[in-house]
Amino acid sequence: MSVRVVSAVRLVQQRSIVVLIALLVALAGLIEIIRPGAVNASWVSNILEFAAPLGILAAGQTLVVITGGIDLSVANVATAAAYIMASQAPYGVTRAIVAGLLVGVVVGLVNGVGVAVFRVQPLIMTLAMGLVVTGSLNVYSQAAIRSVPGVPAVIHALGSGTVLGYVPVSLFLWAPLAVLLILGLRGTGFGRLLYALGDNLEATRLAGVRAWQVLLANYAACGLLSAVAGLVLSGTVNAADLSLATVLLLPSVAAVVIGGTSIFGGSGSYSGTIVGALILTVLNSVLTLLDVPDAVKQVLYGAIIVILAAAYTRVLGHD
Amino acid sequence: MASTAVAEAPRPAGFRFGRAARRYGWTVAVYALLALLMVITIAIKPDYGSFEWNTLTLAALPLAFAAVAQTMVVLSGGIDLSVGPLMALANVLALRAMLGHDLNYSLVVALIVLLEVTLAGALNGAIIVVTRVPDIVITLATSFIWAGLALLVLAKPTPGIPLDFQNLAQGSTFSPWVPNALLVLLVIPLVWIPLRRSRAGLAIYAVGSDRNAAFRSGVNLGWSRLLAYAVCGFFAACGGLALSMTTGVGTPLAGTYYTLSGVSAIVLGGVSLAGGRGGMLGPVAAAYILSLIPAVLIYLGIDPNYGQMIQGVLIVIVVMIGGLGVVLRRA
Amino acid sequence: MSAVPNDTPLADSAALLEASGLVKHFGPVVALRSADLRVRGGEIHALMGANGAGKSTLVKILTGALTADAGTITLGGRNRSFRSTSEARGAGLICVYQDPSLLPDLTVLQNLKLTATPITAFRRYLIELGLGGFDLQTMPRELARPTLSLLDLARALAIEPRLLLLDEITASLPADLTVRVFNVARQVRAEGRSVIFISHRLAEVSALCDRATVLRDGKTVGVVEPAQGGEERIVKLMLGPVADEVAAEAASPSAPATGAVAVEVRDLKAGILTDVTFTLRYGEVLGVAALEGQGQQELFDCLAGVRRSESGQIMVGGKTRTFRHPADAIRAGLVLIPADRLQALLRQRSVRENIALPLVNRISRWGPINTRREKRRVEKAVKRLQIDTRVQSEVRRLSGGNQQKVGIARWLVGGFQTLLCFDPTRGIDIGTKRQIYGLIKELAAGGSAVLLFTSELPEIQLACNRVIVLFGGRLVDEMPAAEADEKALLRAAHGLPAEADAEQEA
CATH class of the missing domain: 3.40.50.300 (P-loop containing nucleotide triphosphate hydrolases)
Known part of the structure; x- marks a missing residue:
C-alpha cells in the first residue's frame, strides 16, 4: 500500500523535474537557433563551470529552505570566505582553504544559534549576520593593508580548469556533493528531520526530536557550503574582491524556488535546485548572446522568475 | 456553577497598565534607546549643534520612508524585498524628469512619480495575489525588474535635482532645530492615521493577523493585500523622492541598502514579522537610531566601516532579546 | 444533561x-x-x-x-x-x-x-x-x-x-x-x-x-x-x-488493574494545577475527567515534557525524572497523543514518514535509514490500526480519524510504556472513536499504561478502569470506572461531593 503511495509522490516530483529539464533543453535550443553551432561541448563545459558556484551556494540555501527558513547571508559568507582564503594564501594554501571554510562554519553556527536557540526568524537573523560579515570583512580588508589579494593556483584550477579539454574541474567537487545531498536528504535520518522541521516544528518536537540540534547542524552545513561556493567562485573569476558573490544572493534563492522547493518548507529536493541553477545560468547565457544590455537583462531575469514561479504554483496546484 | 476562565468583572487599573505596557512597551523602549543614543552623542561631542542634527534628519529621512513602506506590507503578513529598488526607481525617474526645471514643474513630476511607483507597488501585490506565489519569491524577482528599469532610466549616478526641490527637505524654514527633513516626515501620519482608522486599514491588520478569521469576517483578502503593497509603493516613492531631495543625485543602485536597512528598522521598531502587530512610530525611531550609529562612530574617531557591523550586531542582540523572552517563558 | x-x-x-x-x-x-x-x-x-x-x-x-x-x-x-x-x-x-x-x-x-x-x-x-x-x-x-x-x-x-x-x-x-x-x-x-x-x-x-x-x-x-x-x-x-456492529459492542466498564506502578505523580504543581498526586499502573487505563481548563492540559504537558512543573515529582519506574523536553519523556517511555491531530503530524509528508518519525529522533539516528526494516515496521502498524492509506500519500489528505490513527501508529513503531491521550477523539466520528478506544484497551491489556482525558464524560466508561477528577487544578475525586457514570462524573467535575458519599464512607 505505502509503496504505491511513495511512488506516487516520486512520480509527481519527477514530472516537475522533467518539465524543468525540458525548459532547460528549450533554452539551449533557443541558443542554437539564435546562433547555430553555439551549443557544443565547450558551451556545455562553460555552462557547467559557471553554474557550479551557484549550484553549490544554492545547495546550502536548499537545506535551509527545506526547514522553512531562508539564509540571506550565503553571498556575504561566500565573499568573506574567498577573501580570507586569498589573504591567507601567502601562509600556505591548506591554511588558506581551512581559514576560508572556517568562516563559513562559524557564521553558520552563529546563524544556527540565533534561529534554533533564540528563535529568531531566519530572515532577520541571516540578514543581520550578513551585515555583520560584510562589515567585519570591510574592517578586515582595511587592516590587512595588502591590496586585493590574488587567488592561489589550486583554487584557480578548481574554479576554471578543465580535464580532457571539456570536463570542468569544479564538476569533480560539485557532482559528488550533489549525490551526497540528494541521497542524504532522501535516505538519512538527518534529511528526514529537515523535512519534518520544515513541515511542523512543534510536531517534530513532540516526536522527541531536539530541533535545535538539527537546525544548528543545518545552518552550519549551509555556511560551509556557502564558503565552498565562495572558494570555487573566486577560482572561476580568478579574483577575490569585497563584492565577489553579492550578485549570487538572489539567484541562490531563485534556483531553489525554480527547482520546486517550497519556500514555506517541508518539501523539495536538491536535484530540482541543480536544474534551477542550470536554467538560470543558461538564461544568462541566452541574454548575453542576444547582446542584451545589463539593465534589460535584469528586467528579463526578474520577469522570467515570476513567470516560472507562477507556472510552477499553477501546475502543482499548491493551495 | 463552575467558575471558568471567563473574566467578567471590570478589570482593575493595574491590568490596564500591564496591557498598555505590553502593547506600547516596545515603542517606548525604542524611543528611550534613541534618546539615550542622543545623550551619548552629545556627551561625546559637546559642540553637537543644529547642523549635526540637520545632517542626521537628512540621513534618516529616506530610511524612515523605507521602513514605513516595509511596515505596511509586513503588517499585512507579507514582505517586500523590492522596497529599495522601488525607491531607486522613484529617485531616477524624478531626476530624469526634473533635470533643468523649476520648482513647480518638479512638484508636478513628484506627483507623477508618486503615482507611478505606487502603481508599481500595486503591481507587486497584484502578481502575488493572482499567482499565489509566496511574496518573498515575487518581490525578490520584481526587485530585479525595478532595479533593471532604474538602470534603464539612468545608467549611472547623475546630479541635477533642482535646488529649489532639494531645499524642500534640506533647509530649516522654521527653526534650525526643526529642519525641513523632519517636517517632510509628516507625510507619514497624514496618510497613515486616516488609513489606520478606516475599515481598509483594519482589514490590512486583519489579513496579517489571521487570514482565516479575516476571511470569515468578510475581509476581501486579495484587495487588502494589494492595498498594502500599493501603500508600500507610495511610501517607497516618498523614500525615493526623499533621496532626491537629500542628496540631489539620481542613483540607480541605491536599492539594496534600503531594502535591508528597512527590514532592520522594522525589526528594531517592534513590528512583528508574522504580521498584524506593530505601528509606524517604532520603525521611524529605529530609522533614526540606525542613521545615528555611523555618526557616533565618526565622532568617536572609529572607522565608519564598523557601522554596518554594529548595525548587524544591534539587530542580532535586539531579536535575541525578543527570542530570549520566548525561551524563558517556556521554561 | x-x-x-x-x-x-x-x-x-x-x-x-x-x-x-x-x-x-x-x-x-x-x-x-x-x-x-x-x-x-x-x-x-x-x-x-x-x-x-x-x-x-x-x-x-x-x-x-x-x-x-x-x-x-x-x-x-x-x-x-x-x-x-x-x-x-x-x-x-x-x-x-x-x-x-x-x-x-x-x-x-x-x-x-x-x-x-x-x-x-x-x-x-x-x-x-x-x-x-x-x-x-x-x-x-x-x-x-x-x-x-x-x-x-x-x-x-x-x-x-x-x-x-x-x-x-x-x-x-x-x-x-x-x-x-x-x-x-x-x-x-x-x-x-x-x-x-x-x-x-x-x-x-x-x-x-x-x-x-x-x-x-x-x-x-x-x-x-x-x-x-x-x-x-x-x-x-x-x-x-x-x-x-457498533451497537452490539456495548460498553462494559473494566475492573481496576493491579499491575506494577508505571508513573507516580506527587504534589505536582504547574499553572492552575496544584498538589496533584496519583499513580498510574501498567495494564490500566486511567481516565481524567474535568471541565474545560481545570488543569488537565497542564498535567498532560508536564508528563509529556512539553512544559516544566513548578514543583512536585514525576516518578517513572520508581525513579524521579525531570522532563525538560518531550525527548526526555519519550526516553522514559511516556508519549503524548494530542487532541489537535495536526499539532502532531507533518501534513505534507507521507504516512510512512509520519509514522517513522520517532525512529530518527536522536543524533545517533541521523545516519542512513534501513528502508526495508522501516517499511516493515510501518506496515505492521498501519495494518494493526486499519489506517486507510488509499487516499493519498500526504497526511493532509486523510480524514480526521485516520490522521489520529497515524498519530497513534507512530508510537506503536517508536515504542512506549505509557500513553498519554489528551482528548484523542475530539471531533472524530463514532465508528473511528470506538476503534480508537478499542485499541487503547487492547494496549492496556498488553501491559501498557494509559492516561486518558476526554472532554466527553460518557466516554470515560467506554475505555477506563479508574477515573480521577480534576477541579480547579486539584484532584478532587477518584473512582473505579464502574461507578463513573455520567451523573457521578458531572457532579465531581463541578466540585460537588458524590450524593451518597457521606453515609457510605461512615
Missing part, C-alpha cells in the same frame, strides 16, 4: 432555507453528492454526520465561503447563491465556528468595526451571555478560548441574523457556558428566527434541537426528530450499515 425540553416545532411554518441537490467536488474527491436541507422559520435544526460526511462543506456553501457545483439554495423563497461570506451575511446568514473568528491583534471594538457590527446590540447579547461589563478595548489574543467563542457568538447575534449557524461551537465550551449558548439559541427561535446547530454530542442535540438532518457520504440520508427517542435513529443513519 438537563431534561429534554418539550417545545414542539411550529406546525407547518414555511421553509426559511431550502437547499436541494447540492454537489461539490474538490478535484477527484466528492465532498457532497446530493445534500438537501430544509430549515423552517423558528426552529433549531441539527446537522449531523460522521467526519467526512460533508457537514463543513455544506456549511461553507450556505455561508458563501464556497460555491456549489450544482444544486439550488432558496432563502425566504428567493433563489440565492452567495459568492462571499459578506454577501451571505448581508442576507442574514451567519456562522459561528468552533475556532473563533475574531482577529487576535485587533481590539474587540476594532473587530466589530471591521465587520460593521452594531455595538449596542452586541453589548446586549454580551449581557445575555453573561459577559456584561466586558472591556471592548481588550485584544482577543489576551483572552481564553471559551470567552472568544461567546464574543464571536454575540457578534453574530448582533446583526440579528435570520439563520444562525453554530458549527461545533460547544466543543470548546465548558458545561455552564454551553447552557448559556442554548438559552440564547432558544431565544432566537422564540423570535421566529432559525438556528442550524452542528455538534457531535447527541445529548446536546436532543436537548436543544427540533429536528435533525443527517448526512452520510455527502448525501442527506434522513430527517429525524431527536427529542422523541430519535437518538438511536440518528446514530444508525450516521453510521449506515456499520451501526449494528
Whole structure:
C-alpha cells in the first residue's frame, strides 16, 4: 500500500523535474537557433563551470529552505570566505582553504544559534549576520593593508580548469556533493528531520526530536557550503574582491524556488535546485548572446522568475 | 456553577497598565534607546549643534520612508524585498524628469512619480495575489525588474535635482532645530492615521493577523493585500523622492541598502514579522537610531566601516532579546 | 444533561432555507453528492454526520465561503447563491465556528468595526451571555478560548441574523457556558428566527434541537426528530450499515488493574494545577475527567515534557525524572497523543514518514535509514490500526480519524510504556472513536499504561478502569470506572461531593 503511495509522490516530483529539464533543453535550443553551432561541448563545459558556484551556494540555501527558513547571508559568507582564503594564501594554501571554510562554519553556527536557540526568524537573523560579515570583512580588508589579494593556483584550477579539454574541474567537487545531498536528504535520518522541521516544528518536537540540534547542524552545513561556493567562485573569476558573490544572493534563492522547493518548507529536493541553477545560468547565457544590455537583462531575469514561479504554483496546484 | 476562565468583572487599573505596557512597551523602549543614543552623542561631542542634527534628519529621512513602506506590507503578513529598488526607481525617474526645471514643474513630476511607483507597488501585490506565489519569491524577482528599469532610466549616478526641490527637505524654514527633513516626515501620519482608522486599514491588520478569521469576517483578502503593497509603493516613492531631495543625485543602485536597512528598522521598531502587530512610530525611531550609529562612530574617531557591523550586531542582540523572552517563558 | 425540553416545532411554518441537490467536488474527491436541507422559520435544526460526511462543506456553501457545483439554495423563497461570506451575511446568514473568528491583534471594538457590527446590540447579547461589563478595548489574543467563542457568538447575534449557524461551537465550551449558548439559541427561535446547530454530542442535540438532518457520504440520508427517542435513529443513519456492529459492542466498564506502578505523580504543581498526586499502573487505563481548563492540559504537558512543573515529582519506574523536553519523556517511555491531530503530524509528508518519525529522533539516528526494516515496521502498524492509506500519500489528505490513527501508529513503531491521550477523539466520528478506544484497551491489556482525558464524560466508561477528577487544578475525586457514570462524573467535575458519599464512607 505505502509503496504505491511513495511512488506516487516520486512520480509527481519527477514530472516537475522533467518539465524543468525540458525548459532547460528549450533554452539551449533557443541558443542554437539564435546562433547555430553555439551549443557544443565547450558551451556545455562553460555552462557547467559557471553554474557550479551557484549550484553549490544554492545547495546550502536548499537545506535551509527545506526547514522553512531562508539564509540571506550565503553571498556575504561566500565573499568573506574567498577573501580570507586569498589573504591567507601567502601562509600556505591548506591554511588558506581551512581559514576560508572556517568562516563559513562559524557564521553558520552563529546563524544556527540565533534561529534554533533564540528563535529568531531566519530572515532577520541571516540578514543581520550578513551585515555583520560584510562589515567585519570591510574592517578586515582595511587592516590587512595588502591590496586585493590574488587567488592561489589550486583554487584557480578548481574554479576554471578543465580535464580532457571539456570536463570542468569544479564538476569533480560539485557532482559528488550533489549525490551526497540528494541521497542524504532522501535516505538519512538527518534529511528526514529537515523535512519534518520544515513541515511542523512543534510536531517534530513532540516526536522527541531536539530541533535545535538539527537546525544548528543545518545552518552550519549551509555556511560551509556557502564558503565552498565562495572558494570555487573566486577560482572561476580568478579574483577575490569585497563584492565577489553579492550578485549570487538572489539567484541562490531563485534556483531553489525554480527547482520546486517550497519556500514555506517541508518539501523539495536538491536535484530540482541543480536544474534551477542550470536554467538560470543558461538564461544568462541566452541574454548575453542576444547582446542584451545589463539593465534589460535584469528586467528579463526578474520577469522570467515570476513567470516560472507562477507556472510552477499553477501546475502543482499548491493551495 | 463552575467558575471558568471567563473574566467578567471590570478589570482593575493595574491590568490596564500591564496591557498598555505590553502593547506600547516596545515603542517606548525604542524611543528611550534613541534618546539615550542622543545623550551619548552629545556627551561625546559637546559642540553637537543644529547642523549635526540637520545632517542626521537628512540621513534618516529616506530610511524612515523605507521602513514605513516595509511596515505596511509586513503588517499585512507579507514582505517586500523590492522596497529599495522601488525607491531607486522613484529617485531616477524624478531626476530624469526634473533635470533643468523649476520648482513647480518638479512638484508636478513628484506627483507623477508618486503615482507611478505606487502603481508599481500595486503591481507587486497584484502578481502575488493572482499567482499565489509566496511574496518573498515575487518581490525578490520584481526587485530585479525595478532595479533593471532604474538602470534603464539612468545608467549611472547623475546630479541635477533642482535646488529649489532639494531645499524642500534640506533647509530649516522654521527653526534650525526643526529642519525641513523632519517636517517632510509628516507625510507619514497624514496618510497613515486616516488609513489606520478606516475599515481598509483594519482589514490590512486583519489579513496579517489571521487570514482565516479575516476571511470569515468578510475581509476581501486579495484587495487588502494589494492595498498594502500599493501603500508600500507610495511610501517607497516618498523614500525615493526623499533621496532626491537629500542628496540631489539620481542613483540607480541605491536599492539594496534600503531594502535591508528597512527590514532592520522594522525589526528594531517592534513590528512583528508574522504580521498584524506593530505601528509606524517604532520603525521611524529605529530609522533614526540606525542613521545615528555611523555618526557616533565618526565622532568617536572609529572607522565608519564598523557601522554596518554594529548595525548587524544591534539587530542580532535586539531579536535575541525578543527570542530570549520566548525561551524563558517556556521554561 | 438537563431534561429534554418539550417545545414542539411550529406546525407547518414555511421553509426559511431550502437547499436541494447540492454537489461539490474538490478535484477527484466528492465532498457532497446530493445534500438537501430544509430549515423552517423558528426552529433549531441539527446537522449531523460522521467526519467526512460533508457537514463543513455544506456549511461553507450556505455561508458563501464556497460555491456549489450544482444544486439550488432558496432563502425566504428567493433563489440565492452567495459568492462571499459578506454577501451571505448581508442576507442574514451567519456562522459561528468552533475556532473563533475574531482577529487576535485587533481590539474587540476594532473587530466589530471591521465587520460593521452594531455595538449596542452586541453589548446586549454580551449581557445575555453573561459577559456584561466586558472591556471592548481588550485584544482577543489576551483572552481564553471559551470567552472568544461567546464574543464571536454575540457578534453574530448582533446583526440579528435570520439563520444562525453554530458549527461545533460547544466543543470548546465548558458545561455552564454551553447552557448559556442554548438559552440564547432558544431565544432566537422564540423570535421566529432559525438556528442550524452542528455538534457531535447527541445529548446536546436532543436537548436543544427540533429536528435533525443527517448526512452520510455527502448525501442527506434522513430527517429525524431527536427529542422523541430519535437518538438511536440518528446514530444508525450516521453510521449506515456499520451501526449494528457498533451497537452490539456495548460498553462494559473494566475492573481496576493491579499491575506494577508505571508513573507516580506527587504534589505536582504547574499553572492552575496544584498538589496533584496519583499513580498510574501498567495494564490500566486511567481516565481524567474535568471541565474545560481545570488543569488537565497542564498535567498532560508536564508528563509529556512539553512544559516544566513548578514543583512536585514525576516518578517513572520508581525513579524521579525531570522532563525538560518531550525527548526526555519519550526516553522514559511516556508519549503524548494530542487532541489537535495536526499539532502532531507533518501534513505534507507521507504516512510512512509520519509514522517513522520517532525512529530518527536522536543524533545517533541521523545516519542512513534501513528502508526495508522501516517499511516493515510501518506496515505492521498501519495494518494493526486499519489506517486507510488509499487516499493519498500526504497526511493532509486523510480524514480526521485516520490522521489520529497515524498519530497513534507512530508510537506503536517508536515504542512506549505509557500513553498519554489528551482528548484523542475530539471531533472524530463514532465508528473511528470506538476503534480508537478499542485499541487503547487492547494496549492496556498488553501491559501498557494509559492516561486518558476526554472532554466527553460518557466516554470515560467506554475505555477506563479508574477515573480521577480534576477541579480547579486539584484532584478532587477518584473512582473505579464502574461507578463513573455520567451523573457521578458531572457532579465531581463541578466540585460537588458524590450524593451518597457521606453515609457510605461512615
